[in-house]
Amino acid sequence: MTAAGDGPWLDDAAGRLVRPFTVSNGRTKPSIALDLMSQVMATGVTPLGYLGPEHAQALDLCRAPVSVAEAAAHLKLPAVVTKVLLSDLVDCGALTTKPPVFHHTPTDRSLLEAVLDGLRRQL
Template identity: 40%
Template sequence: MRDELPGPHHDWLDSDAGPVVRPYMMTGGRVRPAVGGFDLVAFVVAAVAGGDGRAEQLQPEHRQIVRLSQEPISVAEVASHLDLPLGVVRILLADLLTAELIAMYEPSSAPSFPEDDILKAVVNGLRAL
């Protein structure tokens, strides 16, 4: 049985057709986030409850991000759940961060290198081969 969609009906348009709105329309044509770089493993946490009045006045994608981020979720997972390109999700996250509807927790940027003793042992082991 065919889902009843509003408007004109087409044989090629069904529930499996995916989003009809192009990603650049969701971002208003922007290609870079206004703030932040949003690492893939950074965590997003909602700063407001899902039913908050400010969140209800947003675009559907923004509202979905606020709902998803009621518990910490990574940027990569948000993109996966929304089934949107990562660049689009980063712009939507920047909008929410600017509106103070979410908080971001970036991973530590300090690299941890192995100690010199371990590296020397590996080099010596390779030389022994």
């Protein structure tokens, strides 16, 4: 039995019917460097050739700027698989990417302590 809107790829009892690394043809390395905080956005270019349903879902998701981490969460795929899919779309010109913008240095002690405090409150 499939969950609403998930099509034949998900099953309520069994979970994902297609293994995540099948989606990326077993590839674990994206062709470009993508950080989890990198922003990706559709360019409006239609990819040539067949890329697969996950590529189409990713492209649809990226109509507005979205981070790689958000894309992985929405696609319900591991981050490394999502990076491979997104890099395929960047390679064919369908997506553009920009590195994350930090208003603080990512190793700023006060920022890291605030993140740690937030995580502790969640547990």
